[in-house]
Structure formats: C-alpha cells, structure tokens
Amino acid sequence: MTELRPGDASLLRKVNTQVTLRALRREGVTTLTRLGRVTGLSRQTVEAVLDELGERGYVRELPPDEGAMGRPARRFAFRADAGHVVGVEVGGDAVVAALADLDGEVIAWERAPVPGGAAAHERLEAAGRTALKCVDGAGLARRRIWAVAAGTPGIVDRTGRVSLSLTLPGWTGVDLAGLAGGWFGCTALAANDANLAALAEHWRGSARHVSDLVYVLLGHRAGAGILIGGRLHQGRRGAAGEIGTLRQVGWERAVRELAEDASAAEVFKAALAGDRAAVRRVDRYAEHLAVGASALALTVDPDLLVLGGAHARAGDVLLDPLRRHLAELCVNAPEVVASAFGDEGVAMGAVRLALDHVEREMLGL
C-alpha cells in the first residue's frame, strides 16, 4: 500500500537518477555510452543525471582511459567517500563499531569489552566512546558521518527506543537512537540485534540470493530477525521474531542447559571430538532450538534459515542435528546455513541500516 502521489516531470528524473546511480555503482568506473546501454537510457539523459550527481558530490569524473580504439570516453565513478556511516553493536559483553563508506566498505573496526552487569549509562558511554574512537582513529572528521545505526538485544520500537530488555540491567526504556544521534550530531537509528544480523546476511552473507529469510541469533539468549521481500519486518512494536519468549518453545531453558557446567564452546568441541555425552547435549540443544525455529519457519515459510551468533560458529556439529529435528517438525523445512559472519554481523547490519537511510536521503526520499 504505497502512498501514491501524482507525478510531474521531476518524478522521471528521480527514477532515472536512481537507475543511473545503481548502474554506476554496480559497474564501477564506467563511460557514458556504456551506462546508457546498461540502463536503457539515452546517453544524454545519463549525462544530465551524472552532471547533477557530480554537482551534489556523489559522482566524480576520472581522466579518460587512453589506449582504446576511437575517441576516449569520459569516465565516471561513484564517490563512495562522499559520506560515511557508523554501525554499532551494543551487546551484552562488548561493543563493536564499524566505520564504512557509502559503498559499505568497512574502513575501521573498533571493539571494547563491557561487563555483562554494567549499568545502562556505562554501557552507553562505552558505546559512544567506541564509536567516536572508531572514526577518530581512522582520521575522519566527525561531521563526515551522515548516519549512525545501533543494534542491541531486546525489543526496540520503531522510534529506536529499547522497549524491553530481559538481559541488560537498566536497558529497558533507553532511547538508544536518540542518544546515538548525539555522538556525531546526525540521524540515528536503532533496532534489535538479530534483525540487523539478518540484514547483513542478506546484504553480504549467506542469504544474498533470497528474499524471505529468518535469522536466528544464538547467544546468551536466542532471538530472531525476519526479512520479508528483502525488507526488514519488525512488527507493530518491533517485537517480530521474539518467539524465544514462548515457554513451550523453551529457548531460554535450552540456552541455560547447554552451558550448565562447562562452557558452550567446550561442549561443542567435545561433541566434535566424538564425546557421547557432549553429542547428546548438543542434540538436546538442537532439539529445543528446532521447536522455535520450526515455529518461525512454519509461520514465515522462508527461503532460508540462517543461524548466527556465538554458538552458530560450532558449525555442522550443531547444524546437522538441527536440520534433522527441523525436518521432523516441518512439512517442508527450509534450508539451514550458518552465518557468513563472525561476531561482526550485527555491526555490519547496522551499517546496512544506516546506508539504507542515507540512500533514501540521497535521492530526496
């Protein structure tokens, strides 16, 4: 139900700017004629659009390429360094910040541990410090940051406020987006961590080719992010994917049980080595996970189920039993794969969210 507004000639220019810009970014350094061919627009139109984009600082002209046949073509490139965004994960144990250019290329990472029991203001302070350090360390002026996005566990509403956190002390009620906006004095967004990880996976991870995706983030708790039609689905209050809170699903218990005495990593390692008890324990964990995952899968019927977070790094030791249990529960279970990211998935997703915002702005809504 897109709001449908009447179009005058300027709408055409907007559409064609969009088309041209996309093509330019996809092709890299390109000539006018080539851009005309791939977009289906005339050379003149492309040129006019590129002039405009050049004036706005988004496109740069490079010296002509010599050595080829015929008159050398003017060459253009997208200026990925015209602006930057920062993506931040404000997690339970640590804060991760990523500085990226408009192409989403990460220029600098910054991490800092935060004690699990830290108060909200300490955690926020650490997050701000880390984000600023990330930018300062890269030698970039702070005003070059166009947008910031932050991901955090818990339910984050549409305004970017944490409306419920069950894991971080004092976290419920924190206006994460509002505070993050203060770091660089720019627009700021906030969302649930699993949601952002799902975005990242669709952008540059294991789910590049699909449009409907469920991402399950396995950590101290287990959360889920949902992409439908390639777009984040957050739900009415940002609580979409919070299946883990359903008692029957038992995710909370599963997470607790897994690491009852030994650390989770040790259990997975032992299971990989063939330790019977450990294998059984992983299998139990997988069985519990499968209940919630199948509820998600049966509801959404996604193209793909991606597992991420600390425990997902165990790989097939966990994935194989999970696949087995899922197949038992679901009519036709989706494909299950591991996240393509290590512990930077959430920050990458935050980068993507910030870029989405910036790209909308770039083209004047």
Next chain:
Amino acid sequence: MTELRPGDASLLRKVNTQVTLRALRREGVTTLTRLGRVTGLSRQTVEAVLDELGERGYVRELPPDEGAMGRPARRFAFRADAGHVVGVEVGGDAVVAALADLDGEVIAWERAPVPGGAAAHERLEAAGRTALKCVDGAGLARRRIWAVAAGTPGIVDRTGRVSLSLTLPGWTGVDLAGLAGGWFGCTALAANDANLAALAEHWRGSARHVSDLVYVLLGHRAGAGILIGGRLHQGRRGAAGEIGTLRQVGWERAVRELAEDASAAEVFKAALAGDRAAVRRVDRYAEHLAVGASALALTVDPDLLVLGGAHARAGDVLLDPLRRHLAELCVNAPEVVASAFGDEGVAMGAVRLALDHVEREMLGL
C-alpha cells in the same frame, strides 16, 4: 527490491492514470475540477487520462448535473460493470462462489454442498458447476469474466497447485488454478483459504485500518493467513502460516477434542448458557489455540489477530478465554477480534485476489 526500470514519459502517464483512477473510484461520480483538486494534478491532465480510460471502457461520462451554480461540470464515473470476477471457495463441506463487478460489489452468490469424502474430481466438478451457475444465473455472459480465484484448505503453491492437503481426499497435487482457468477461459489464481480470508478481512472486514495481520481460520482444521504491509505473505512454497502442523502447538488435537461427543456449536451454546463443563472445554480449546496463535503473534507481531471460520462465530465465549491465554503467553499480545464475515469470507478474499490481478492488468502491469 523492486525491479527498477528506466522511465520515459509514458511512466508518468501510468502513474497519473493510477492516481486518477483511484481517486475516481474513491470519490464516486465526480467532476474534472474536483478530481484535479483531490489528486493534485491539473485539470488538463485529469481530462486526458479520463479520455483514455473512457476509450478503454473503464470510465463513463454522465449527463451534467443541473441546478448548481455556474457552468455545469462534466461528470465522470468508474464503470464497475466493465468487467467481472468470480471468487470461489472450494471447502471441505461446500463450494461457495461469488460473482462481483470491478468495484467488488457482489452481484450473485451460489452455494452447493459437497460431501466431505467426495473424490477430487467430484469436488472440482461441483466447484466448476457452481461457479458457472453463479454467472449464468445472474444473466451475465461468461466471456465477461476477466479473472477467477479459488481458495481451498491445504498448501497451495505459487502456481496455484495444491501441493499438500491433509483433509480432502485426492486433493494433493490438484492444479486448482489451471482447472479453474478452464471454467471461463480466463486467467485463474488459487491460494490457501485462510490467506484469502485474511485478504477479505483487510479489504472489507475487521482489519481495514491495519497493515500487518494474522488471520486464524477455525474449522475442521485450523489454518492461518498472514498479511504483511497489506500484502499477502505466502512464503516460499505457499506454506506460510501452517503453524498448526507443529505437534507442540496441538491445534489438530484441540479441534478433535472440542467436538468429541457433542457438536462444536452445541458446546459453545452450552458454555454461553453457563454450563461449567462446556466452559471448561471451550477454555481448553482456547488454551490450545493460544499456543499456536502466540507463536504466530510473536513471530509476526501483527497489528491485529482476526479469528474466523465456523467456531469463531461463537464470539466472546471463545474470544475472551483466548485473549486471556494469549496475554499470558505473549510479551504484548495483539488485539483479537472476530471476523466480520460469516461463511463467505474465503470467497470474498478470492474476489479480492482476482481483482488485484485485474487491476494490475488494467494499468498495464
């Protein structure tokens, strides 16, 4: 991720045709000047668009309205009778067909009982016969039907084939859309019944104002339909919402238990009258339903949960306990309301699906 194509001038005309047509249909009989005001387009543009639509047969000019001040304005109206669609429910016990014009006004209903154990070919034959009778009875030429849509229990894939049916004998594998296309020799669509009921509810039922919606259809089995952003979400294989198949959810058992000895209607009636045993039984049923419903609600976090189907007609006798159990299970449970339709919801949704198709065609994709 819309496919983005370059725009020439004809794109503008398409957009403005869309805008004008919508406004015209919303306003009813209208003048040029008024249409210009409400669309934000100039009178000239509106006139040109309307001329074109008139030639194509979608718009009719009416005689000017006399008696008002000033020069009488030309008056235009959408021709809802330019084409028609048929929506069909192919259910377990009956077939329901609805004939509607382009405004979605139902011109004729037709119903026929079908024994639950009927073979697939009998059921299909009954469906075709009912659809044809519906149109013939209204005195409408069969070639005036532009599209047909059919809804049926079970999983229906994107091509309109029933890929899995657990209730109707021989139903798995039936190419419902393909066969329905033969009835009138027009394009035909098919989808799961709960999905269509959800569409109907969003169109003209209890969910008009919301964009994310879960609809639970309570019948011999319980199925669910999901609307996200006002659009049907069917999933990879059309299996979205099939949470009822999850054993932990226990919907199948719940449906069986409810009507163990007495009929379900009697149980609800007794509960309404205050019969303790019946109240307990409805409560148990509601409790079971709530598990699946909460899984759906926690996954999607919809604006609204609509209950439909035979059992939903019991009203608050069922809804109240369901709301109570939902509130226990969900972080913030969605509002729960009953369907606005009786047993015509699925056919109405089928009409809507067919109209969606027709409207896309009308504007040239």
Next chain:
DNA sequence: CCACTTATGACACCAGCTTACGTATGTCGA
C-alpha cells in the same frame, strides 16, 4: 436582462527523454 459563478477550451510554456547527425579525438596500418 444583467451580474455572478463555475467549468471549459485553447494557447503558450516548460521539463525531460529520444533520435539523428555532424564533429572531435583517439588508434591502426600503409
């Protein structure tokens, strides 16, 4: 019959896209 109201019709104008064609600027081979 005249003043007033409201919509129409015709005209000029603008933005934006396309096609066509001549021209500029390089490479390649004799």
Next chain:
DNA sequence: TCGACATACGTAAGCTGGTGTCATAAGTGG
C-alpha cells in the same frame, strides 16, 4: 606522415506529458 577507421561527444530538432493563464461558455439568481 597520412588516411581509414572506430568511438564518443555536442548540438539540434522533435515528441510526450504536465502546468498555468485567460478568454469564453453555460448555467443560476435577482
């Protein structure tokens, strides 16, 4: 070195579609 060739540029003409303006038409009311 020079002409043939290839390729891209620059300009102009023409189309579509949308907007604003202004005189005019066609009613009502006194």
